[in-house]
Amino acid sequence: MFGQLTDWFPVFLSLRTALIATIAVTCLGLPLSRLMARREFPGKDWLESAITLPMVLPPSVVGYGLLMLIGKNGLLGQLLAKMGITIVFTWWAAVLASTVVSFPLMYQSAKAAFRSVDENYEKAARTLGAGEVRIFFTITLPLAWPGILAGLVLSFARALGEFGATLMVAGNIPGQTQTIPLAIFFAVDAGDKATAQTLVIIVTVFSFLVIFWANRWAKRRNY
Template sequence: MFDFSPGEWTAIFLSLRIAIVATVASLPFAILTAYALARWSFPGKTLFNGFVHLPLVMPPVVTGFILLILFGRRGTFGPFLESLGIVLAFRWTGAALACAVMGFPLMVRAMRLSFENVDRRLELASGTLGASKLWTFAVVTLPLATPGVVVGCILGFARALGEFGATITFVSNIPGETQTISAAIYTFTQVPGGDEGAMRLTLVAVVIALAALMASELVQHYADRRVASFE
C-alpha cells in the first residue's frame, strides 16, 4: 500500500519544490501588499484589494488560462521572457508561478490582519526616538507582525501544494516536469487499477495539509499568548 513508485516520489518532491519556491517568491510582495492594504490610503484601494483577492473567487482554470495568455510562448510577455531565457509555460517554474498566484491572497489576508493589530503607539515611539519609517518597519512593525507573516506563509504553502486547476491549465500534466501530487492523483483516477496509487498520494496530501494547518494554529496560539502577556 505504501510502496511508492519512483514516479510518485517524483510528484511528491516536485510538489514540495514548487510550493516552497512559490511561497518564498511571493513573500516580499505579500508583505508589501498586506502592509499597503493595512496602513496606506490611496485612490483605487478597494479595487486593488479586490484584484489581489480575485484568485480566491475565480475558477482556478480561468486563472490558469489568463497566465497562459500572459506568459505562454505566444502570450503577451512570453516571447520577451523567452528571449531572456525564461520559459514558464509547460515548465515547473510556470507551475510555481501558478501556485504563487493562487496562494497569494491567503498570504496577504493573514499578514494584513497581523499588521492591523500592531500597536501604532509603539511605531510612534520609535519615530520620536529618531528612527526613520523604514527602520521602524524593520525593527518594530515587522517583528510584531511576524506570527501573521508565518501563518500567511504556511497557508500559502498549503494552498500551493494542493493547487490543480490553474497549474494543469497553464503548464499541463507532464511527468517529472509539472506533474504535482494533485495532477498525479488525477492521472491515477483516469487509468484502470490506479486507485491504489491515487490513495497513496491522497494520504500524503492529507498529512502535509493537516500538518500545515496545525502549524498555523500553533503559531496563532503562540501569538495570542504573547499579546495577552503584554496586556
C-alpha cells in the same frame, strides 16, 4: 490499504513548488499588505479587488489568464521568447500558478495582521529616531507575526494543493511538471487507486503536520 509509491517525483516537485511560491508571496505580499494597511490613495479599492480576484475565480480561469499572458502569443511570453526563455509547460509555470492563486491568502492575512498593530508603538519609535526599516523589522513585524504565520501556512497549503491553474500552464508531464494533485487525478483516471491513495495520504498527513505545528507554535507564543 495503499500500495508502494514507485515515483516520488510528484512529491518532491510539489514541495519545491510550494516552498518557492510561499517565499515569493511572502516577499511580494508583506510590503504590499503593509502599504495597503496604512495608506489611502485613489484606486485602492480597485487594486485590492484585483489582488484578491484569484481567490474567488475558478483555478482554470486563472490558469487561462496566465496562459494568455505567458504563452507564445502572450505579451510577456513574446518578450521572454525573444530572450530564449520559455515558461509554459515547465515546472516554473507550476510555481507561477501556485504563486498567483496563493498570493491573496498571504495578502489578506498579512494586511489584517499589520492593521492589528498599535500605531502608537511605531510613532514612539519614530520620536526616538528609529528609521522606517528598523521600525518594521523590530516592532511591526514581530507584533504582526502570528497573523503573518497564518498567511504563510495557508499560502503553502494552497500552493501544495494547486491543480486547475497548474494543469493549464504547466500541463501533466511525468518527471517534469507532474505535481501531487495532478498525479492523483491522472492516477484515478487510469484506475491506479493504489498510487492515488498513497499520494492522498502523504499530502494529507504532511499538510496536517504543518498546520498542527503552526497552531502549537502560536499557542506557545501566546503564553
